[in-house]
Amino acid sequence: MGSPEESAVAPEPSGAPPRESREAPRRSGRRSWILGAVALVVAGPYAWSWATYPSDKTPRGAYLRVVTAVNRGRPEQFFAYIEEAAQHACYTIRDYRRQALDHIRASYPEPQRSEWTARYRALAEAPDGADVFAIYAHERGWLDRLRRDMSGVEGIEIAGERATVRTVQGTRYPFRRRPNGIWGSTLFTADLVTEAENAARDLKLVEQAAADFRRAATRRP
Secondary structure: OOOHHHHOOOOOOOOOOOHHHHHHHHHHHHHHHHHHHHHHHHHHHHHHHHHHOOOOOOHHHHHHHHHHHHHHOOHHHHHHHEOHHHHHHHHHHHHHHHHHHHHHHHHOOOOHHHHHHHHHHHHHOOOOHHHHHHHHHHHOOHHHHHHHHOOOEEEEEEEOOEEEEEEOOOOEEEEEEOOOOOEEEOOOHHHHHHHHHHHHHHHHHHHHHHHHHHHHHHHOO
C-alpha cells in the first residue's frame, strides 16, 4: 500500500484530460460572469435614463433632446426638433442655392464664377436640410447662444398647439406641436423663412445675370 497521502488522492481515470484543462472553462465562465455583472452596473444608469427619457411628443422631451444636441455641439441632431416651417425653409434654401449654382457654373465668366461659387457652394451642396440648419447655427451663433442660455426645466406652459419651456435661469423657449406629434422649437423659424425668401429672389437675379452673360458670349467675336 502507498502512503496515506497517496491513498487520499484518487487516481486520474485513464485518458481523462488534465485537471488544469478542466478548470480553465470554469475560470473563464466565472470571469465572463463577473465582466457581465460589471457592465450591467456601469450601463444600468444609462439604460434607466434612456428608458425614462420623456417622449419627444412632449415639450419637455423635445427640449431635452435639443439640450443634448447643443451639449454635443451638433445642431443637425436637433433639426427634428424645430418646427415644420423652419425645416421646409432649410430644404427650400438648399434647392434654390443649388439651382443658382448650376446657372453660375454654366454661364458666369471668371472671376465671377469662382466668387459666386464660393458664396453658394456650402448651402447648395448640403446633403440634407439638417446640414443647412447646422450651417446657419454655426454662422449665426445660434449654437453658442443656446449653450449659454439652456438650463434645467423649471416649468412648462401648454396652450393648444403651442408650449413654452421655462428654465431655471428664467429663459423661455417656445415650441409648436408638429403634425407628427413631435414638438418643434420656433426660435429659428422667422430667420430661416426670410432666408428662403432671399434665396428665391437671388435665384431670379442669378438667372437674369446668367442669360445676360450668355448673350454677351454670343456677341463676342
